[in-house]
Amino acid sequence: xxxxxxxxxxxxxxxxxxxxxxxxxxxxxxxxxxxxxxxxxxxxxxxxxxxxxxxxxxxxxxxxxxxxxxxxxxxxxxxxxxxxxxxxxxxxxxxxxxxxxxxxxxxxxxxxxxxxxxxxxxxxxxxxxxxxxxxxxxxxxxxxxxxxxxxxxxxxxxxxxxxxxxxxxxxxxxxxxxxxxxxxxxxxxxxxxxxxxxxxxxxxxxxxxxxxxxxxxxxxxxxxxxxxxxxxxxxxxxxxxxxxxxxxxxxxxxxxxxxxxxxxxxxxxxxxxxxxxxxxxxxxxxxxxxxxxxxxxxxxxxxxxxxxxxxxxxxxxxx
Amino acid sequence: xxxxxxxxxxxxxxxxxxxxxxxxxxxxxxxxxxxxxxxxxxxxxxxxxxxxxxxxxxxxxxxxxxxxxxxxxxxxxxxxxxxxxxxxxxxxxxxxxxxxxxxxxxxxxxxxxxxxxxxxxxxxxxxxxxxxxxxxxxxxxxxxxxxxxxxxxxxxxxxxxxxxxxxxxxxxxxxxxxxxxxxxxxxxxxxxxxxxxxxxxxxxxxxxxxxxxxxxxxxxxxxxxxxxxxxxxxxxxxxxxxxxxxxxxxxxxxxxxxxxxxxxxxxxxxxxxxxxxxxxxxxxxxxxxxxxxxxxxxxxxxxxxxxxxxxxxxxxxxxxxxxxxxxxxxxxxxxxxxxxxxxxxxxxxxxxxxxxxxxxxxxxxxxxxxxxx
Numbered sequence: 001x002x003x004x005x006x007x008x009x010x011x012x013x014x015x016x017x018x019x020x021x022x023x024x025x026x027x028x029x030x031x032x033x034x035x036x037x038x039x040x041x042x043x044x045x046x047x048x049x050x051x052x053x054x055x056x057x058x059x060x061x062x063x064x065x066x067x068x069x070x071x072x073x074x075x076x077x078x079x080x081x082x083x084x085x086x087x088x089x090x091x092x093x094x095x096x097x098x099x100x101x102x103x104x105x106x107x108x109x110x111x112x113x114x115x116x117x118x119x120x121x122x123x124x125x126x127x128x129x130x131x132x133x134x135x136x137x138x139x140x141x142x143x144x145x146x147x148x149x150x151x152x153x154x155x156x157x158x159x160x161x162x163x164x165x166x167x168x169x170x171x172x173x174x175x176x177x178x179x180x181x182x183x184x185x186x187x188x189x190x191x192x193x194x195x196x197x198x199x200x201x202x203x204x205x206x207x208x209x210x211x212x213x214x215x216x217x218x219x220x221x222x223x224x225x226x227x228x229x230x231x232x233x234x235x236x237x238x239x240x241x242x243x244x245x246x247x248x249x250x251x252x253x254x255x256x257x258x259x260x261x262x263x264x265x266x267x268x269x270x271x272x273x274x275x276x277x278x279x280x281x282x283x284x285x286x287x288x289x290x291x292x293x294x295x296x297x298x299x300x301x302x303x304x305x306x307x308x309x310x311x312x313x314x315x316x317x318x319x
Numbered sequence: 320x321x322x323x324x325x326x327x328x329x330x331x332x333x334x335x336x337x338x339x340x341x342x343x344x345x346x347x348x349x350x351x352x353x354x355x356x357x358x359x360x361x362x363x364x365x366x367x368x369x370x371x372x373x374x375x376x377x378x379x380x381x382x383x384x385x386x387x388x389x390x391x392x393x394x395x396x397x398x399x400x401x402x403x404x405x406x407x408x409x410x411x412x413x414x415x416x417x418x419x420x421x422x423x424x425x426x427x428x429x430x431x432x433x434x435x436x437x438x439x440x441x442x443x444x445x446x447x448x449x450x451x452x453x454x455x456x457x458x459x460x461x462x463x464x465x466x467x468x469x470x471x472x473x474x475x476x477x478x479x480x481x482x483x484x485x486x487x488x489x490x491x492x493x494x495x496x497x498x499x500x501x502x503x504x505x506x507x508x509x510x511x512x513x514x515x516x517x518x519x520x521x522x523x524x525x526x527x528x529x530x531x532x533x534x535x536x537x538x539x540x541x542x543x544x545x546x547x548x549x550x551x552x553x554x555x556x557x558x559x560x561x562x563x564x565x566x567x568x569x570x571x572x573x574x575x576x577x578x579x580x581x582x583x584x585x586x587x588x589x590x591x592x593x594x595x596x597x598x599x600x601x602x603x604x605x606x607x608x609x610x611x612x613x614x615x616x617x618x619x620x621x622x623x624x625x626x627x628x629x630x631x632x633x634x635x636x637x638x639x640x641x642x643x644x645x646x647x648x649x650x651x652x653x654x655x656x657x658x659x660x661x662x663x664x665x666x667x668x669x670x671x672x673x674x675x676x677x678x679x680x681x682x683x684x685x686x687x688x689x690x691x692x
Binding site: 051052053073076077079080081083085086087088089090091092096100101103104105106 | 326328329330332333336337340341524525526528529530531532533534535
């Protein structure tokens with residue numbers, strides 16, 4: 001089967017700056033593909049190359065089997081794009097926005113009304129059809145944007161941080177909607193900062209400093225050797241004073257790294273350090289009542305570990 | 320199946336929706352040029368009249384009084400004050416109370432009676448060149464006229480009789496001369512400015528980027544933006560012409576149809592320029608500054624205020640790059656001289672070529688932002 005998206009060592013340079021460096025990924029049809037990385041790491045640049053907004057400097061990129069550089073016209077007809085900022089016409093109503101995007105894709109009359117009807121049904125937009133879109137709340141704006149991107153029945157949808165700045169309930173509902181659509185065969189390429197969202201994706205790519213440093217399903221990423229180094233295990237420490245505990249724990253002999261994680265600490269410790277010895281060491285630092293349990297790494301643990309390793313490697317190269 | 324005008328109809332329809340929703344701004348946009356037209360139509364009069372004049376008459380006899388009467392009857396001079404000393408005369412000019420000072424020496428009548436050359440001193444404040452020029456001309460003319468009357472025997476005809484006849488604007492009315500040219504400048508504000516803003520607004524809001532992921536092509540987008548504003552520009556033109564004809568009584572000597580047809584290429588250039596500006600800027604305030612780059616030359620180099628023939632060579636040649644130059648020629652041609660398509664087709668052609676060129680340039684600049692197709 002043709003990959004929905006395939007890149008081969010895609011690179012984007014702006015003058016001396018390399019924004020995306022030799023990234024190769026493969027997204028299967030019907031995947032919900034999560035694309036992660038810190039701000040400024042090159043996520044949006046890669047999306048812009050795949051959607052034809054920016055030319056590729058070197059390497060090759062295919063969307064639905066079509067080369068984005070040589071066949072942009074056909075690519076545009078098969079994709080939908082929802083950018084980071086709300087980019088619809090805030091002075092037009094929901095229906096007017098939908099009509100405009102439908103017409104842009106050449107939909108007319110009967111077909112146009114049918115598609116608008118279908119999209120409004122999926123996104124539950126009917127009650128808002130005559131509302132000026134600028135007056136919608138964040139979640140409903142995103143539903144409208146998604147609706148506009150779906151009108152022409154694209155095979156692949158690119159969503160750049162679709163849930164940034166919307167409330168948790170709207171966020172969850174939007175993701176439920178994505179899975180509903182994905183079950184109908186649409187491929188999603190989604191960037192996000194939220195780990196719970198990443199956890200729901202079939203496949204993930206993690207980009208750091210313009211380079212792809214992890215690629216695979218959430219499970220595969222958590223099993224990577226960088227995340228689970230030999231002779232060490234991951235523990236969750238629960239105690240009272242989180243910030244003090246973080247500083248003290250990091251200094252304990254046999255603790256390789258420690259990170260605050262919600263109300264707890266996650267630490268990577270040597271296998272030789274037992275739970276009892278760890279609790280004793282924390283109590284010795286003046287923090288009684290700590291509990292310790294061995295855990296398997298979360299996705300966030302995995303990304304923190306991979307990023308740290310990558311950063312260390314970069315620093316050793318730079319001296 | 321690459322349609323280079325892709326999205327034209329959709330964009331045009333959407334643009335009309337924006338305009339309808341923001342109709343208050345549109346009405347204000349239409350009224351402002353009309354207000355400017357009214358201010359200039361009522362306010363500008365370049366004809367020099369009633370120049371404040373101070374007089375030192377040391378002769379005080381029939382001859383000097385006759386001459387002063389003629390001056391005051393000329394309509395150019397307004398004899399404001401009579402003084403009794405040289406010092407007062409100078410003071411009146413220096414202080415700005417009078418623009419012209421006239422001194423008639425004590426022997427004026429005596430010299431005239433003896434057939435010798437009598438002298439009159441006319442001091443002119445040169446700080447306003449058009450007032451000074453007119454004052455000097457009229458003063459000379461009166462002197463020459465008076466001299467001839469004395470030299471010629473009564474009943475003898477003038478050897479040469481020059482009769483000037485002002486064609487096209489017989490009354491030398493300023494509105495007749497200024498308002499047709501002003502049309503070119505006023506139309507810019509509802510064309511160049513509004514299109515540039517409407518495209519840059521989409522840049523600022525990110526909707527332009529969204530459009531480039533769709534099958535909308537640059538030419539379709541730009542033409543879709545241009546057409547609604549062409550209609551508005553045309554409507555504004557009709558308002559301006561109505562005001563000009565029935566409020567300021569500027570007679571239209573040529574055919575209105577010719578004027579309306581030849582206005583289309585000018586509106587098109589002005590709009591294409593707006594689209595071009597929008598490709599070079601990121602914000603509406605930047606667009607405003609760049610739009611003045613066409614606004615200012617349209618005022619100063621188009622011949623609307625200063626005759627192009629008097630310009631230094633470099634400005635004269637530069638004026639051929641300013642679209643308003645050709646349109647000022649068209650409006651004055653049709654309205655004042657009664658010229659038709661036969662005389663003005665070249666202006667229309669130049670404007671059309673400029674417009675198409677600018678539009679293609681703008682489209683190409685947009686194209687480069689996305690991948691070429």
